[in-house]
Amino acid sequence: MLRVENVTLNFEGLIAVNNVSLTVQANKISGLIGPNGAGKTTFFNRISGVYTPDKGSITFDGHRIDGKKPYQINKLGIARTYQVINLFKNMNLLENVMVGMHSNLHSNFFSSMFKTKVQRAEEKEALERAYDWLKFVNLEHKAKNLAGSLSYGEQRLLEIVRGLASNPKLILLDEPAAGMNSKEKEMLHDLLNKILEKKISILMIEHDMKLMMGVAEYIYVLNYGQKIAEGKPSEIQNNPKVIEAYLGGE
């Protein structure tokens, strides 16, 4: 469903991503791993439109999305979370999720200003849906709390659910388990499967190998901006190039 072909990105001569291709298949979890500074997050930013490509193409669901802006890509059905938590800290949990629904809501300036019947109905429904999404990650008891007051792990969950609220076909998760305790990680494992059940595909960056190997069906490995390996988790674990990249070769 997502096809990235020969994508290259350089920052004033520094090549951050070099000629990388990958595909994400529908209803599967794909993983992206690599040592720190390998270019994973940069790669994500490319897919979600933060950077426009120097070279290569990105196709999603039959649409070329390279060169499109982040909000347009979100509308086409790719949601994302961030490595550094990017919540709306002074909004409550419900509002955060409702911002996530932005692309799905249709009330415009005038219908909002005059609170038309249609707009009120839409808002009411959105609020209920937001509440359901919070239940999905067991945060409904904190619905009216400010996002900034949550624990780190909870903030990660809220970010995921905020992304899901836009009804995406694909969600990009950038280190969802970072900062989570082991109990929260187990919950995340279940959550990922629950997301798949909703027919939402996942492309995930993660340093926690136990989690990654447990859930991902196909893994890509980046190092110094280049793809050095791809394959099923078992293949990746035994790939000498990958071991060299992580542990350092001779």
Place this chain on the structure above:
Amino acid sequence: MKLLDKFKMEYIGKVGIAVFLLVLPLIFHAFNYDYGILICCFGALYVIAVSGLDVLFGYCGQISMGQAAFFAIGAYGSVIMHKYLGIPVLVSMIISSILATIIGCIIAYPASKLVFHFLSLATTAFGEVVYQLICQSPKGITGNFTGFFTDYPSIFGYKLNTNIKFYYYALIMVVIFLILKSNIIKSRIGRAFIAIRENSHAANGMGINVTKFKVMAFGISAFYTAYAGGMYAHLTRFISPETFANKQSVMFLTMLLFGGTASLGGTVSGVFVVLILNEILRSAGRYQLFAYGGLLLLVVVIFPGGFYRFIKDFINKQKGGTKDAEG
């Protein structure tokens, strides 16, 4: 039961405020203090202007140091249209506000790429450009430095020719503008504004067209402030450039910051506190700005959430209640 009591309290409070606002000018009138009514009229129009700035700065997080320009466009636009084209005052006020909105959107489009100090510089410059234009207008249609006189507003031949009549008109307008503002803020649009203020990067990633919504916020603030400008012109019935200098923009911001951003109570209390101080300090002349500076410093150091939040928290603390996070 407790909920019902709370509801009742709120209801009584609201009715109380409404009755107070309705009889206030009559009280002033009874004591033969017409000036008090005039101050309330000014207060009302400033509430509208500052609410506009609040949408832009308080909710969307975009600073504008050039609000006086929109105030001027509203005032001069309405006066000029009334004078040269004979358009009835209330209609000319609306047309000039729409004009200001269009200009605001045009300015906002390139300005939406700017943040913080760059945006304040750009908006300051815009304010200055408009100020210079009214001072030295082509063919002197604005009356240049001398300014000119104009009429009271009238509705279907009924002239709002006393301060009391104007007060009730202004009160109605304030209520309308505040309700519309509150509707916008509590909608998808308002959430987009706040999301941009909180984290524009993430807002973009959530499907919000940041440029579009920044332009919209600028447009709304321009409309509000311009309408207030029109009200100002037809309340004082005399306008001259000095009202629309940079000082006015600073005053709007002072009112907003002093009262507290992103809340209704903050806007209203900020406007009236600064307005009353303004009257007290009238004799201080050029030291007024010094007082504003002091006020702003006070806000930043002692109550960063604004005067209104400070009072509210204080009352809650006395009651032993929890802090109100919504404001």
